[in-house]
Amino acid sequence: MTELVTFGETMLRLSPPDDERLETADQYTVRAAGAESNVAVAAQRLGLDALWASKLPDSPVGRRVTGELKHHGVSVDIAWDDADSARQGTYYLEQGSPPRGNDVIYDRQNASVTTATPAELPTETIADAAGFHTSGITPALSETLESTTADLLSLAQDAGTTTSFDLNYRSKLWTPAEARSVLTELFPSVDVLVVAERDANVVLDRDGDAEAIARDLTAEYGFEATVITRGSDGALALADGTVTEQPTFESTDAHPVGTGDSFVGGFLSQYLSSGTVAEGLAWGAATAALKRTIPGDIAVVSPDEIRSILSGDTEAISR
Numbered sequence: 490m491t492e493l494v495t496f497g498e499t500m501l502r503l504s505p506p507d508d509e510r511l512e513t514a515d516q517y518t519v520r521a522a523g524a525e526s527n528v529a530v531a532a533q534r535l536g537l538d539a540l541w542a543s544k545l546p547d548s549p550v551g552r553r554v555t556g557e558l559k560h561h562g563v564s565v566d567i568a569w570d571d572a573d574s575a576r577q578g579t580y581y582l583e584q585g586s587p588p589r590g591n592d593v594i595y596d597r598q599n600a601s602v603t604t605a606t607p608a609e610l611p612t613e614t615i616a617d618a619a620g621f622h623t624s625g626i627t628p629a630l631s632e633t634l635e636s637t638t639a640d641l642l643s644l645a646q647d648a649g650t651t652t653s654f655d656l657n658y659r660s661k662l663w664t665p666a667e668a669r670s671v672l673t674e675l676f677p678s679v680d681v682l683v684v685a686e687r688d689a690n691v692v693l694d695r696d697g698d699a700e701a702i703a704r705d706l707t708a709e710y711g712f713e714a715t716v717i718t719r720g721s722d723g724a725l726a727l728a729d730g731t732v733t734e735q736p737t738f739e740s741t742d743a744h745p746v747g748t749g750d751s752f753v754g755g756f757l758s759q760y761l762s763s764g765t766v767a768e769g770l771a772w773g774a775a776t777a778a779l780k781r782t783i784p785g786d787i788a789v790v791s792p793d794e795i796r797s798i799l800s801g802d803t804e805a806i807s808r
């Protein structure tokens with residue numbers, strides 16, 4: 490039985506090797522990359538039965554996306570778009586060491602997923618699953634997706650499926666004010682909110698420390714669990730009135746894109762399989778730390794690797 494369904498756009502990510510510049514590189518590496526499929530892969534690899542639902546062009550580039558996700562064992566349920574105009578979203582990522590940062594250029598307007606409606610998506614599977622996850626990127630992509638996201642969250646919650654939502658603010662898609670008005674309308678249908686502290690500041694207009702933000706959001710929206718991520722300062726969760734803190738594990742800045750999604754996948758792998766919030770946070774933090782060592786968007790990890798990190802039993806060379 491499917492335990493976790495995620496819904497959203499997965500793009501093809503095109504990035505030059507090493508620290509090459511987009512402008513002059515003569516090769517781009519292609520990877521499947523999308524917030525919700527990144528979560529599905531991490532959760533699947535860590536033991537949940539995960540399914541990613543979306544809409545893709547019925548073409549070799551659409552199948553390039555599903556092929557990569559299936560490699561990791563994730564099930565897919567796709568509305569295949571056979572229109573001549575069907576588009577696959579892409580993004581270009583240039584990674585750079587300081588003082589250069591990582592730069593993203595989206596080419597995702599009018600991608601097939603922007604027209605996805607609940608009728609095209611596996612609503613019965615969502616209703617039967619333990620968890621349904623999506624993020625604040627999805628409703629930013631089109632008015633249709635704003636309404637589809639609202640419908641899916643509410644049908645999942647009504648069916649007793651635990652709904653989780655990563656706020657995932659992307660300033661290249663919309664303004665903080667636009668995001669605030671759309672996302673706060675969705676919050677009554679969200680059971681578990683994950684939000685970066687900086688997004689809580691900028692989009693939700695909350696300040697104070699992470700605990701104060703979590704208490705304030707929980708009081709206003711009644712989340713079952715509120716998880717605040719704080720980059721290198723770790724994460725904090727408020728659930729059942731109890732605050733749990735989790736520091737980060739030692740890692741690198743080599744491949745940061747996908748860290749947040751890996752955290753959520755690791756968290757849900759425990760939280761949805763009757764693990765405690767503390768176990769969820771620990772698995773999330775360990776998965777995020779491993780992800781930062783791995784190219785691409787996806788956490789290619791195993792439960793044993795996570796357990797080694799949690800037990801402090803990591804060796805420089807295993808032989």
Ligand SMILES: O=C(O)C(=O)C[C@H](O)[C@H](O)COP(=O)(O)O
Nearest residue numbers: 522523524626746747748749750
């Ligand atoms: O769809 C978008 O706009 C995306 O940004 C997809 C991103 O590649 C991931 O969501 C990574 O995000 P982090 O895990 O926060 O690094």
